[in-house]
Amino acid sequence: MWVYDDRTLRILAANDPAIDVATFPETPSDYFWTSSPLADSALSAWYIFFLDGNAHSTGIDSSYRARCARSSAARSRACGPKRGA
Secondary structure, eight states, X not given: OEEEOSSOEEESSOOSSOSOTTTSTTOOSSEEEEEXXXXXXXXXXXXEETTTTEEEEEETTSOOBOOOXXXXXXXXXXXXXXXXX
């Protein structure tokens, strides 16, 4: 089951890692930042723990991974060229 929300895209039925490994191969079961800051603190943000897919928040000074992502409607050069292009 896919979950689309303001924090991330994750699979609830998957575990270790809680992500579609066909689409995102070799994704470690680790902490990954989202693009969403915590509403009541400019110094905190949301992250996803891809071991179990749960979302948490912590201070932005934490050393977590980041994943480049984009929607199919808005292609971003920051993520690099589209495969096969």
